[in-house]
Amino acid sequence: MASSRSAFLLKYGIPSIAVVVIIIQVYFVNTHNLSKWKGGGYGMYTEIHYFYNQIYIPGMSVDSLLKDDPNMKSTLGYLMLMPNKDNLNEAAKLVLRTTKKDSIHIQIWKPTINSENGVHSRALIDEVYMKTSNL
Numbered sequence: 001m002a003s004s005r006s007a008f009l010l011k012y013g014i015p016s017i018a019v020v021v022i023i024i025q026v027y028f029v030n031t032h033n034l035s036k037w038k039g040g041g042y043g044m045y046t047e048i049h050y051f052y053n054q055i056y057i058p059g060m061s062v063d064s065l066l067k068d069d070p071n072m073k074s075t076l077g078y079l080m081l082m083p084n085k086d087n088l089n090e091a092a093k094l095v096l097r098t099t100k101k102d103s104i105h106i107q108i109w110k111p112t113i114n115s116e117n118g119v120h121s122r123a124l125i126d127e128v129y130m131k132t133s134n135l
Helices: 002-031 036-040 062-066 070-081 085-099
Strands: 054-056 103-113 120-131
Touching (some): 070 085, 085 103
């Protein structure tokens, strides 16, 4: 009896759990812009690593923002890892507070490669315009 129960678990239970986990990961990758590397965890070689995502703030150097501010480094690093609206808004608020500007425009870009002709380019993932009055 015990062996038939464990055989049933091995045959149906564990694969069912794996399918549920995969469905959850695919859902989060497609709806929350999670990286397939980290947030999704299923496609290590399906896209370029999130480290190469680029944060662009017109009129500002992102490197100078990161220089001596561990909070900024953490927030913008998390935005590169998971470039969704919540993280983008959080980064915009922090940049506005830190720089004391009236408004900010932040874009996050990811590198892309056309597999047919090998052309390297980039694609806009998301962007936000925020004014100090929005805080």
